[in-house]
Amino acid sequence: MNPLISIVIPVFNAEKYIKQCIDSxxxxxxxxxxxxxxxxxxxxxTGELIDYYSKKYNRIHxxxxxxxxxxxxxxxxxxxxxxxxxxxIDADDIIENIYLETLYYAMxxxxxxxxxxFKYINVTKEKEITVLPIKEEIKNLNDSIxxxxxxxxxxxxxxxxxxxxxxxIINYNQLKFREDIFFKEDGLFLIDYLCASNxxxxxxxxxxxxxxxxxxxxLGSLNKKFNKRLFTNLDAHLLILERLYKNHLPKATIExxxxxxxxxxxxxxxxxxxxxxxxxxxxxxxESYSFxxxxxxxxxxxxxxxxxxxxx
Numbered sequence: 082m083n084p085l086i087s088i089v090i091p092v093f094n095a096e097k098y099i100k101q102c103i104d105s106x107x108x109x110x111x112x113x114x115x116x117x118x119x120x121x122x123x124x125x126x127t128g129e130l131i132d133y134y135s136k137k138y139n140r141i142h143x144x145x146x147x148x149x150x151x152x153x154x155x156x157x158x159x160x161x162x163x164x165x166x167x168x169x170i171d172a173d174d175i176i177e178n179i180y181l182e183t184l185y186y187a188m189x190x191x192x193x194x195x196x197x198x199f200k201y202i203n204v205t206k207e208k209e210i211t212v213l214p215i216k217e218e219i220k221n222l223n224d225s226i227x228x229x230x231x232x233x234x235x236x237x238x239x240x241x242x243x244x245x246x247x248x249x250i251i252n253y254n255q256l257k258f259r260e261d262i263f264f265k266e267d268g269l270f271l272i273d274y275l276c277a278s279n280x281x282x283x284x285x286x287x288x289x290x291x292x293x294x295x296x297x298x299x300l301g302s303l304n305k306k307f308n309k310r311l312f313t314n315l316d317a318h319l320l321i322l323e324r325l326y327k328n329h330l331p332k333a334t335i336e337x338x339x340x341x342x343x344x345x346x347x348x349x350x351x352x353x354x355x356x357x358x359x360x361x362x363x364x365x366x367x368e369s370y371s372f373x374x375x376x377x378x379x380x381x382x383x384x385x386x387x388x389x390x391x392x393x
Contacts, residue, residue, distance in 0.1 A: 086114040087164030091154030095172035111181035122148030152258035184245035187285035193278035199290035214284035222280025243290040264314035318342035
């Protein structure tokens with residue numbers, strides 16, 4: 082029999098989509114799996130819908146906890162899972178029936194992680210993008226992290242919902258989602274995992290995940306109101322840089338990570354420009370992050386370049 086795979090689904094006020102999500106999970110061609118659903122204090126009818134499914138299907142294990150955020154819910158799911166492998170999907174998304182089968186066999190018995198393609202749903206027709214690996218292959222740690230850092234390509238490689246992980250590596254290294262980081266916490270977990278594993282990732286050139294773009298999500302709401310928790314995105318970037326240093330990744334890889342961390346500073350700066358009150362309050366904090374990401378020499382060169390641009 083194939084090994085048991087745990088599917089962890091954190092849920093918060095997802096009554097509109099949770100049924101479609103669960104139905105897609107129950108349709109898997111890979112049969113030996115359990116579903117861990119963690120209700121993170123929903124206040125709508127989500128709980129009633131999950132309760133119905135959990136009573137009908139033995140493979141569904143339903144847990145209700147006090148609201149603590151998606152990282153807290155995922156960590157709870159890890160603790161409750163029994164599988165040899167584990168994956169995480171979002172309650173407003175759906176998966177192909179070959180999701181588990183594809184990810185498991187993509188490891189080819191040697192990789193510690195696997196990744197597949199996905200398609201955006203709930204978007205305008207011109208944005209119906211399908212993104213997936215070019216071919217089926219095994220990549221090493223540095224190449225996989227370079228994919229993660231490549232912002233010029235579609236972002237399938239930066240998500241974790243289209244991946245499969247080994248539970249033993251998570252347990253042995255006591256890996257958890259940082260509950261004090263609210264943006265890019267999933268990317269940080271992925272880098273932590275890859276650096277703790279043998280670094281090999283199996284790529285599958287099949288669409289296995291359908292990602293629903295939700296404008297009410299944490300990132301989507303930023304266009305409506307500035308959220309100071311966004312600075313935790315920069316905390317995640319700094320921790321990722323630290324992990325890459327500790328694992329002696331090539332200098333070019335580390336510099337690419339530094340560039341994207343600094344790009345996030347620019348992103349937050351642009352958001353602050355639309356919020357004048359917050360811009361005054363947080364400009365010094367943003368400068369502090371820029372300094373920590375760039376280091377003294379790069380920071381001074383950047384400031385001098387800005388000054389010269391103003392003078393010209």
